[in-house]
Amino acid sequence: MRTRRTLTGLLTAAAIATFMLVWPTAPAGADVGECSAGWHSDTLASGLGMLENLESDGRGGFYVAGLGAGVLYHLDAQSKVTPVLAHLDSPAGLRLVGKHLYFLTGDQSSPNGTGTLQRFDTTSRTVTTVLKGLVQPNGLLLLPDGDLLITHLTAPTQPIGIDRYRPATGKFTSSWAKTETPNGLALSSDRRTVYTEDMLLSRIIRIPLDAPDKPSVVGEIRDGLFPGLDDMAATKSGTLFVAGDNSGSVYQFDPATGTSCTVAAGWFLPNSTPVPPRGPTSVRIARDGDRWALYITCSDGTLRRLRPPAGVDLTPVR
Numbered sequence: 001m002r003t004r005r006t007l008t009g010l011l012t013a014a015a016i017a018t019f020m021l022v023w024p025t026a027p028a029g030a031d032v033g034e035c036s037a038g039w040h041s042d043t044l045a046s047g048l049g050m051l052e053n054l055e056s057d058g059r060g061g062f063y064v065a066g067l068g069a070g071v072l073y074h075l076d077a078q079s080k081v082t083p084v085l086a087h088l089d090s091p092a093g094l095r096l097v098g099k100h101l102y103f104l105t106g107d108q109s110s111p112n113g114t115g116t117l118q119r120f121d122t123t124s125r126t127v128t129t130v131l132k133g134l135v136q137p138n139g140l141l142l143l144p145d146g147d148l149l150i151t152h153l154t155a156p157t158q159p160i161g162i163d164r165y166r167p168a169t170g171k172f173t174s175s176w177a178k179t180e181t182p183n184g185l186a187l188s189s190d191r192r193t194v195y196t197e198d199m200l201l202s203r204i205i206r207i208p209l210d211a212p213d214k215p216s217v218v219g220e221i222r223d224g225l226f227p228g229l230d231d232m233a234a235t236k237s238g239t240l241f242v243a244g245d246n247s248g249s250v251y252q253f254d255p256a257t258g259t260s261c262t263v264a265a266g267w268f269l270p271n272s273t274p275v276p277p278r279g280p281t282s283v284r285i286a287r288d289g290d291r292w293a294l295y296i297t298c299s300d301g302t303l304r305r306l307r308p309p310a311g312v313d314l315t316p317v318r
Contacts, residue, residue, distance in 0.1 A: 032221060032222060032223040032249075032251065032260050032261060032262055033259075033260070033261040033262070034261060034262055035252055035261035035262065035263055036262060036263050036264060036265070037309065038308070038309025038310070038312075039263050039264065039306055039307065039308060039309060040306070040307045041264060041304055041305065041306050041307075042304065042305050042307075043302050043303070043304050043305075044075065044079045044295075044302075044303045044304065044305055045064075045075055045079055045081055045302065045303040046300075046301055046302045046303075047301050048064065048066055048069070048071075048073060048081065048301040048302070048303070049066050049067075049068035049069040049071075049301050050066070050067045050068030050069075050269070050277065050299050050301065051064055051065065051066060051067060051068075051281060051282075051297035051298060051299070051301060051302070051303065052065040052066075052067035052090075052091065052092045052093075052107060052277075052281050052282065052297065053065040053091075053092055053093050053094045053140075053231060053281065053282045053297060054094065054282050054284050054295060054297050054303065055094035055095060055096050055101065055284065056096070056284060056286040056287070056295075057074070057096065057122075058096070059076075059077060060076070060077030060287065061074060061075050061076040061077050062074070062075045062284075062286070062295065062303065063075075063084070063094055063096065063101055063103075064094075064297060064303060065091040065092055065093070065094055065103065065297075066091065067090055067091060067092065067107060067108065067277075067281075068301075069086075070086065070087055070088040070089065070090065070091065071083050071084075071085065071086050071088065071091075072084045072085040072086075072088060072091055072103060072120070075303065079303075084120070085120065085127065088105050089105045089106050089114070089115075089116075090105060090106055090107040090108035091103055091104065091105050091107070092104040092105070092106075092107035092137060092138050092139075092140070093137070093138060093139050093140025093141075093150070093151075093231075094140065095140050095141065095142045095148065096122075097142060097146070097167070099121060099122050099123050100119050100120065100121060100122070101119070101120040101122055102117060102118070102119050102120075102130075102140060102142075102148060102167075103117075103118055103119075103120065103140075104116070104117055104118075104134070104137040104138065104140055104150065105118060105137075106134060106135075106136065106137055107136065107137060107138050107153070112135075113133045113134065113135050114132075114133075115133075115134030115135060115136065115137040116129050116131060116132050116134060116137075117129075117130050117131035117134065117137070117140075117148070117150065117165065118130065119167075130165075130167070130170075131165060131172065134150065134152070134163075135152055136152050136153045137150050137151070137152060138150075138151050138152065138153045138183055139151035139182065139183055139184050139185045139196070139231060140185070141185035141186070141187065141194060143187070143194075143209070144187070144191050146166070146167060146168055147164055147165065147166045147167075148164070148165045148166075148167065149162050149163070149164055149165075149176070149185055149194065150162065150163040150164075150165065151182040151183055151184075151185060151196060152182070153181065153182075153183060153199070160175060160178050160179075160180065161175045161176070161177050161178040161179050161180075161182060162175070162176055162177040162179060162182055162185075162196065162207075162212075163175065163176055164176035176212050177196075177207050177212035177213070177215060178213070179196060179198065179205055179207065179215050180198050180200065180201075181197075181198055181199040181200045182196040182197060182198070182199070182205070183196065183197050183199045183229060183230050183231065184196060184197060184229065184230055184231035184232040184242065184243070184282075184283075185231075185232070186232045186233055186234040186240060186317070187234060187317050188206070188234060188238075188255075188317065189234065189235070189236050189237065189238045189317050191317070192208065192209055192210070193206050193207060193208050193209060194206075194207050194209065195207075195218075195232060195234065195240060195255065197229040197232070197242070198217075199228065199229055199230075200226075201220070202220050202221050202222065202223075202226065202227055202229055203217050203219070203220050204217070204218050204219050204220070204221070204229075204240065204242070204253060204255065204258075205217060205218070206218050206255065218255045218258055219253065219254075219255065219257075219258025219259070219260065220258070221242065221244070221251050221253060221260045223244065223247050223249060223251070223262070224247060226246055226276075227244040227246055227247035227249065227251075228244055228245040228246025228247060228276035228277070228279070229242055229243070229244060229245075230242070230243040230244065230245040230276075230277070230280065230281050230282065231243050231281060231282035231283055232283060233283045233284055233285045233294070233316065234316065234317045235285065235313065235314055235315060235316060235317065236313070236315040236316065236317055236318075237313050237315070238254070238255060238256060239252060239253070239254060240252070240253040240254075240255060241253070241263070241283045241285075241294055242260075242283065243279070243280035243281055243282055243283050243296065244279055244280060245276045245277040245278065245279045245280060245281050245299065246274060246275070246276035246277070246278060246279060247265075247279060248265060248266055248267045248268040248278070248279035248280070249262050249264060249265040249266075249267070249279065249280070250262070250263050250264040250265075250267075250280050250283060250294070250296060250306065251263065263294075263306065264280075264296075264306055267279050267280055267296075267298050267300065267302075267304070268299075268300065269298075269299040269300045270300065272299070277299045278299050279298060279299055280296045280297070280298050280299075281297050281298065281299060282296065282297040283295070283296050284296075285314050285315075285316035286316075288305065288307060291307075291314075292308075292314035292315060292316065293305050293306060293307050293308070293314065294306040294308070294314065
């Protein structure tokens with residue numbers, strides 16, 4: 001059975017061949033520039049093993065998916081770490097809906113369809129499995145109508161793309177959008193489209209919610225051969241912040257122009273080989289006192305905070 005690390009090693013090799021084939025026809029876009037001046041980073045937690053995703057609890061703390069340890073952690077507003085659930089199979093995407101925390105399992109170990117979507121009641125502490133049979137589920141996004149989107153890191157296996165699930169009725173649509181190697185997800189500022197990536201080609205993709213069969217490329221993040229684009233977050237002003245789990249960087253991306261720059265770099269798993277995941281895996285925007293900040297999970301077991309310079313508006317899409 002292939003793990004995600006083995007799979008992404010194969011994807012990296014495939015990406016090299018793919019780049020050589022498609023680079024002459026790639027959409028226009030500037031190489032990654034530097035825009036880290038004025039950003040300040042600090043570490044809120046460390047030593048948690050390989051981390052995959054996080055979600056604000058709305059009270060100054062976070063839920064964090066411990067991919068390596070198979071643990072769902074909670075960090076309170078003082079960064080005290082408490083294991084909430086253990087013995088999970090490679091937990092990944094997280095989204096809090098009221099008192100219910102939805103989370104995916106099987107990110108590393110489910111090429112044969114043993115992944116799940118589960119729901120943790122943060123009040124009663126009970127867990128319910130709401131979907132079974134998922135293949136390499138990774139990214140999770142809550143839509144304005146209450147539906148959830150689920151990405152699959154399954155290339156070259158099936159299913160391809162993004163599933164859609166409606167908790168209110170139980171309706172499940174497999175491959176709602178058939179985009180190639182999607183990973184992270186973010187809602188656009190007008191709430192009419194979602195963004196994801198083609199992880200192999202390092203492209204940012206826009207998908208209309210009313211026309212998921214009509215995705216479009218809005219740009220690329222060209223940082224080496226394979227930055228390994230992962231989770232992302234969107235601001236109300238339209239900016240995307242994207243994790244590079246192979247490059248060790250966090251990027252700022254403008255969908256309107258297709259341009260990008262680096263706000264943080266060098267966050268690698270110590271002594272790692274260039275096979276993802278080994279750097280930042282998730283980006284979220286959450287409260288930092290009376291301001292907003294970026295919060296990033298990393299493969300080195302840390303949860304970091306990135307505070308922006310003056311003039312950078314991080315107000316998130318809600």
